[in-house]
Amino acid sequence: MTTSMPEQSPSASEEDLTDLLSEIRLLLPGTLLLVAFLIALPFNSGYTRVSQFDNAVYVAMFLCAILSLLLFAAPAAQHRLMSPLRDRAAFKRSVNHQVIIGLVPLSAAITLAAYLVISDVVSALAGAIVAGIVALAIGMLWWAIPLSKRGG
Numbered sequence: 001m002t003t004s005m006p007e008q009s010p011s012a013s014e015e016d017l018t019d020l021l022s023e024i025r026l027l028l029p030g031t032l033l034l035v036a037f038l039i040a041l042p043f044n045s046g047y048t049r050v051s052q053f054d055n056a057v058y059v060a061m062f063l064c065a066i067l068s069l070l071l072f073a074a075p076a077a078q079h080r081l082m083s084p085l086r087d088r089a090a091f092k093r094s095v096n097h098q099v100i101i102g103l104v105p106l107s108a109a110i111t112l113a114a115y116l117v118i119s120d121v122v123s124a125l126a127g128a129i130v131a132g133i134v135a136l137a138i139g140m141l142w143w144a145i146p147l148s149k150r151g152g
Contacts, residue, residue: 016092017088017091017092017095020092020095020096020099021075021095023099024072024075024076024095024099027068027072027099027102027103027106028069028072028073031065031068031069031072031102031106032069034065034109034113035062035065035066035069038058038061038062038065039062041058042058050120054116054119054120057112057115057116058116060108060112061108061109061112061113061116063105064105064106064108064109064112065105065106065109067102067105068102068103068104068105068106068109070102071098071099071101071102071105072098072099072102074098075094075095075098075099078091078094078095079091103142107135107138107139107142107143110134110138111131111134111135111138112131114127114130114131114133114134115127115128115130115131118130118131
């Protein structure tokens with residue numbers, strides 16, 4: 001016997017969309033700040049002494065941060081261009097997918113940032129260890145725990 005998920009009432013669906021938009025409002029400023037910092041970093045005079053490997057880490061981190069910023073900002077542009085929304089439920093599903101996809105490169109960017117900072121301040125080995133711990137923490141807190149408690 002299979003059981004289906006109960007249909008959400010329109011007010012519950014609206015509440016979900018409001019919650020989702022609030023989450024984006026939390027993610028967007030931090031991601032924007034990370035991108036702004038990363039844009040300025042190579043123009044710092046000390047950046048020229050970065051190794052080729054660390055430069056590759058920086059480029060990967062920058063691209064991950066930009067991608068997550070684009071995914072987190074997209075719903076605002078889409079909403080404005082699609083207004084008035086004809087299918088709010090479809091829009092909510094699309095935004096939800098964009099946010100989840102955006103968390104993947106953000107996870108990578110934060111992990112790479114931990115590596116880059118610690119490897120420069122302490123050592124490459126310490127940077128790798130700290131990055132591994134950060135990746136594990138993100139994996140558990142952002143992915144494993146929520147997915148294990150997911151209904152349905």
